[in-house]
Amino acid sequence: MQKSQIRLLSELSQNSFATIVEIDHQPSFTLKAAALGLKINKTVCVLHKSNNGPICIKVNTSSFMIRAIDAAKIKVIPQ
Amino acid sequence: MKKIALIGMPNSGKSTFFNSISGASARIANWSGVTVDVESVRTLIFGEIVELIDLPGVYSLHSGSDDEVVVHEFLKNNQIDEIFFILNSTQIDRQIILATELLNMGFNLRILCNMHDEAKKNGIKIHFEKLQNRLQVPIHPISAKFKEGYEFLSKKQELKKTKEKSKKFSESEIKNYVSFPRTLDTSTTEKLDKFFLHPYLGLPIFFITLFFLFQIIYGVAEPIQDLLGGVFDYFGGLLQSNLNPWLPNLLSSFVYDGIYLGITTVLTFVPVIVIFFLMMSFIENSGYLSRAAFVMDRMMEKMGLDGRSFVMILFGFGCNVPALMGTKIMRSKSIRYLSMLIIPFSLCSARLQVFLFFTAIFFEPRIGGLILFLMYIISFLLILFTAIIFKKDQADNESVLIEMPAYQLPTLRQNMLTASHEVKHFLTRASKFILGGVIVVWLLTNVYISPELSVADSIGKALNPIFDPIGINDKLIIALIFGFIAKEIVIGALAVIFSGNDSTLPDLLFNYITWQQAISFMIFTLIYTPCLSTIAVIKNQSKSKKLVLTSLIWSLLLAWVISFVTYQSLLFLY
Numbered sequence: 320m321q322k323s324q325i326r327l328l329s330e331l332s333q334n335s336f337a338t339i340v341e342i343d344h345q346p347s348f349t350l351k352a353a354a355l356g357l358k359i360n361k362t363v364c365v366l367h368k369s370n371n372g373p374i375c376i377k378v379n380t381s382s383f384m385i386r387a388i389d390a391a392k393i394k395v396i397p398q
Numbered sequence: 399m400k401k402i403a404l405i406g407m408p409n410s411g412k413s414t415f416f417n418s419i420s421g422a423s424a425r426i427a428n429w430s431g432v433t434v435d436v437e438s439v440r441t442l443i444f445g446e447i448v449e450l451i452d453l454p455g456v457y458s459l460h461s462g463s464d465d466e467v468v469v470h471e472f473l474k475n476n477q478i479d480e481i482f483f484i485l486n487s488t489q490i491d492r493q494i495i496l497a498t499e500l501l502n503m504g505f506n507l508r509i510l511c512n513m514h515d516e517a518k519k520n521g522i523k524i525h526f527e528k529l530q531n532r533l534q535v536p537i538h539p540i541s542a543k544f545k546e547g548y549e550f551l552s553k554k555q556e557l558k559k560t561k562e563k564s565k566k567f568s569e570s571e572i573k574n575y576v577s578f579p580r581t582l583d584t585s586t587t588e589k590l591d592k593f594f595l596h597p598y599l600g601l602p603i604f605f606i607t608l609f610f611l612f613q614i615i616y617g618v619a620e621p622i623q624d625l626l627g628g629v630f631d632y633f634g635g636l637l638q639s640n641l642n643p644w645l646p647n648l649l650s651s652f653v654y655d656g657i658y659l660g661i662t663t664v665l666t667f668v669p670v671i672v673i674f675f676l677m678m679s680f681i682e683n684s685g686y687l688s689r690a691a692f693v694m695d696r697m698m699e700k701m702g703l704d705g706r707s708f709v710m711i712l713f714g715f716g717c718n719v720p721a722l723m724g725t726k727i728m729r730s731k732s733i734r735y736l737s738m739l740i741i742p743f744s745l746c747s748a749r750l751q752v753f754l755f756f757t758a759i760f761f762e763p764r765i766g767g768l769i770l771f772l773m774y775i776i777s778f779l780l781i782l783f784t785a786i787i788f789k790k791d792q793a794d795n796e797s798v799l800i801e802m803p804a805y806q807l808p809t810l811r812q813n814m815l816t817a818s819h820e821v822k823h824f825l826t827r828a829s830k831f832i833l834g835g836v837i838v839v840w841l842l843t844n845v846y847i848s849p850e851l852s853v854a855d856s857i858g859k860a861l862n863p864i865f866d867p868i869g870i871n872d873k874l875i876i877a878l879i880f881g882f883i884a885k886e887i888v889i890g891a892l893a894v895i896f897s898g899n900d901s902t903l904p905d906l907l908f909n910y911i912t913w914q915q916a917i918s919f920m921i922f923t924l925i926y927t928p929c930l931s932t933i934a935v936i937k938n939q940s941k942s943k944k945l946v947l948t949s950l951i952w953s954l955l956l957a958w959v960i961s962f963v964t965y966q967s968l969l970f971l972y
Binding site for chain 1: 587692704705800802
């Protein structure tokens with residue numbers, strides 16, 4: 320994996336796909352995210368972005384709302 | 399009696415399943431090690447009466463959220479014969495992991511694959527027999543929404559277990575038992591989300607939806623309410639004519655003016671409450687609530703809150719009490735406390751009945767919906783204002799990860815079950831206060847401390863200097879005092895206070911106060927402490943006397959100031 324390819328989930332544009340490579344967040348968030356399917360090596364799709372607000376993402380069969388501040392703690396490689 | 403616990407992730411259809419089994423007969427029970435209300439029902443399962451216990455929805459048993467602690471403590475401290483693990487079949491890939499966690503803990507499990515019909519429609523194929531053999535537990539495809547696949551409840555089928563101990567189930571294994579299509583058919587949800595989550599249109603669409611929702615409630619409920627009022631008037635006339643000949647005047651007045659008028663006036667609002675909860679359960683079951691949280695999150699974040707607080711505020715429009723109880727899902731103390739301060743400003747169904755009553759008396763029907771909508775706007779602005787005033791340091795802002803389930807068209811039965819549950823809660827709560835409240839109001843208005851001065855009059859006169867500047871006079875003050883116990887009493891109290899005349903309550907009120915005073919009274923009722931129950935819940939949830947006092951003093955102060963500004967401005971302008 321090339322470091323230059325790594326971006327933050329919050330930076331992705333709408334309708335783009337990426338693979339999660341790192342979740343640098345509090346354990347409580349990481350555990351809940353994992354239970355929802357949001358974990359390393361999973362493909363994530365950005366479904367909707369609001370103006371400076373939260374992001375709607377999809378992992379496997381589930382969609383979630385995540386705040387940009389939290390999405391900025393998830394590193395991804397765009398596909 | 400055998401005990402079966404119902405466990406599942408949020409949005410798995412667990413409540414729909416529980417409601418479909420329990421109907422309206424669920425009860426709150428005390429369980430060892432559990433400090434929150436957990437509902438259960440005694441029902442016939444596998445040919446015997448068992449207790450089915452509905453536990454809060456959880457994503458895992460280890461991340462430490464309050465709900466997860468409740469489930470964990472419950473399972474640790476109570477003897478459970480079996481767990482019904484309910485999962486959303488369209489998300490079986492991730493939800494099955496929680497089931498395997500429970501299996502590894504040694505529980506006797508039965509997996510109910512809910513929304514099996516949806517999964518089939520989306521091309522998801524679950525190989526039940528293979529999965530059953532792998533996990534060594536019975537698995538049943540069901541649809542709680544349509545009450546399908548419930549045959550397993552009538553006769554217990556034991557699974558022939560293999561002797562060898564199965565190895566731990568891993569997430570990657572699921573593909574051996576479930577076939578997913580290459581792309582899931584979520585086009586309807588995605589199409590609707592393009593509209594509802596639009597960066598610019600999302601918010602206006604949300605407010606328009608709310609506006610139409612309240613128009614429908616007002617438009618549908620009013621004629622039914624009028625009809626019910628007519629029926630009560632008819633029977634009231636019969637009661638009065640039968641009581642008068644053989645009961646002393648005072649006793650006859652107690653039975654008719656005190657009990658009958660007080661209770662029936664409140665009962666005429668039941669249709670409004672039923673329609674309100676039907677609409678709310680439709681929105682809740684449709685999946686739109688999480689979209690509302692999404693479009694509102696940015697605004698809520700600025701106030702130190704999040705979209706979930708907004709969802710609680712929406713629930714508060716039904717009743718503040720469950721909304722306050724719902725704040726327990728927030729791990730951050732500052733967000734939880736702030737949410738507890740703002741939720742009491744949500745215009746609950748009890749206050750709605752007061753506004754419907756006054757709107758019908760003082761305003762033409764064509765603007766009735768608008769007046770009601772304005773009250774909701776004021777309620778919302780007060781929420782914003784209070785949040786801004788009490789906004790704490792954002793440093794401990796907790797993370798937000800909210801699931802957005804696919805849209806569903808809820809069935810009428812599903813809505814009726816959810817609504818009946820809520821209406822039952824409302825009536826139980828209201829009945830606790832109404833009868834006692836109206837009797838006390840009657841006593842206060844009929845016990846005289848001097849020939850021309852009742853106890854109620856003297857209280858009203860004592861408080862008059864405070865309320866006079868906001869246009870609220872003696873009789874309305876008494877109704878407000880009882881409204882502090884529960885807003886459900888306000889109209890009943892007015893009916894008792896104004897009784898003893900030939901005219902009806904609406905006519906008496908119309909002649910007694912001006913429309914400016916009515917507006918001031920409505921605003922004061924909206925803002926001041928909703929009821930004793932909310933105070934009790936704030937106290938229980940926060941364990942903070944300071945928060946309770948802040949909530950009480952702030953709401954009373956705000957109520958007086960805003961009523962004063964509104965009333966004096968209206969007097970000046972008109």
